[in-house]
Amino acid sequence: MADQNPIDIRRLASLLDDPDEAVAISAMAELLNRESELGELPAELQESASPLMRRRIHQLQSALTMIRRRRYLSTLLRSEKVNFLDALVQVHLQWFDNDSEVSLYKKIALLCEELKHHPSGTLEEVGDAFAACGITATPVTTLKAEQLCIGVMLDEKCGLSPLWCGMICELYPTLDLKTLRYQGRFAVASADAMLVPEDNWQLHPLPRKKEIELWKPENLLQLAVMTLFSGAVNSDSFRYILTISQAFTGCETAESLGTLPYPYNPELEGLS
Numbered sequence: 001m002a003d004q005n006p007i008d009i010r011r012l013a014s015l016l017d018d019p020d021e022a023v024a025i026s027a028m029a030e031l032l033n034r035e036s037e038l039g040e041l042p043a044e045l046q047e048s049a050s051p052l053m054r055r056r057i058h059q060l061q062s063a064l065t066m067i068r069r070r071r072y073l074s075t076l077l078r079s080e081k082v083n084f085l086d087a088l089v090q091v092h093l094q095w096f097d098n099d100s101e102v103s104l105y106k107k108i109a110l111l112c113e114e115l116k117h118h119p120s121g122t123l124e125e126v127g128d129a130f131a132a133c134g135i136t137a138t139p140v141t142t143l144k145a146e147q148l149c150i151g152v153m154l155d156e157k158c159g160l161s162p163l164w165c166g167m168i169c170e171l172y173p174t175l176d177l178k179t180l181r182y183q184g185r186f187a188v189a190s191a192d193a194m195l196v197p198e199d200n201w202q203l204h205p206l207p208r209k210k211e212i213e214l215w216k217p218e219n220l221l222q223l224a225v226m227t228l229f230s231g232a233v234n235s236d237s238f239r240y241i242l243t244i245s246q247a248f249t250g251c252e253t254a255e256s257l258g259t260l261p262y263p264y265n266p267e268l269e270g271l272s
Contacts, residue, residue: 009037013045016056028060035064062097066243069093073247077222084166084217085150091224092149094244099151107154112171123190126172127201130164137161137197140186140223145231145240148224160227161197162186166220168195179215182207186215 012034015027031038042064045057073090076082089104111133118129135157138147142160146152153159165179165188178189187194189212193203215223225248232240246252 009034009041013041016045016060017048017050017053019052024056028056028063031060032063032067035067038064066097067252069097070243070247070252073225074250077225077248078250079218082217082221084170084220087217087221088150088163088167088224091221091228092151094225094247095145095149095228095240096151104151107151111154115171120172120175123175123177123188123193123195124203126168126175126188127195127203130168130197131201133157135164137164139198140227143227143231143234145228145235148228148231160224162215162220162223164197165215166217169217179217179220180212181215182212 007030009031012027012030016024016031018024018027042057042061045053046061048054048057069090073087073094076087076090085108089101089108092104093099093101114133115129118132119125120129138144138158138160140160140162147159148163150159150163153163162179162181165186168188169177169179175190180187180189180194182194185196185198187196187204189195189206192206194206195201195203225244229241229244229248232244
């Protein structure tokens with residue numbers, strides 16, 4: 001499999017049917033490295049008569065899906081403008097990689113249907129609607145990764161305050177709402193008031209301009225991914241530490257861990 005004389009892609013894929021696991025793993029790694037050459041080959045081999053080939057092709061396709069999702073999230077992190085709901089779907093899929101985008105958008109649609117039963121012409125009414133739906137918010141210092149994942153947030157009706165703020169701004173575009181942070185807490189602001197999710201959706205007077213920080217959806221996405229990364233470190237989840245750091249840096253190798261201490265930085269293993 002030397003780079004100077006690469007093996008034919010079909011012949012390489014045929015090694016996935018090898019009973020020797022080491023051979024198959026080596027072939028799969030090379031196939032992932034040559035992703036651009038695969039074309040429709042994985043879909044074709046999924047119809048193979050060999051159960052072993054079908055299983056390993058499924059593993060290959062799952063790995064490709066994860067890589068492409070990570071790349072997409074990396075692109076979003078570098079975008080000047082993002083749809084926050086779409087971004088949260090991608091954050092969720094980094095942690096719960098067996099879930100589907102379709103299922104998550106269905107959950108969002110169910111929330112929208114529930115909210116439609118409540119008035120939403122003012123910021124105060126929006127707060128009342130979220131309170132009536134039983135939705136609660138936790139502070140940004142919470143390091144439970146699940147509370148950053150929109151599917152779990154919607155199932156349990158509990159999640160990080162800044163994420164609810166960003167969602168509200170997306171769900172009610174005609175109200176021209178902004179997300180801000182004041183005295184360490186996040187809020188949704190209209191022209192003359194702010195709604196604080198952590199304060200049971202209570203409405204408060206808008207502070208002076210110099211006392212607040214405005215947060216764009218792009219900033220909230222960066223906060224969500226960085227907090228998810230912190231949650232991965234807190235739970236010692238090496239796999240997620242690697243994949244989330246790759247999304248953040250845009251690097252698809254373990255080099256993205258170079259600034260972390262052992263055991264996350266492979267180069268420091270000999271110093272442990």
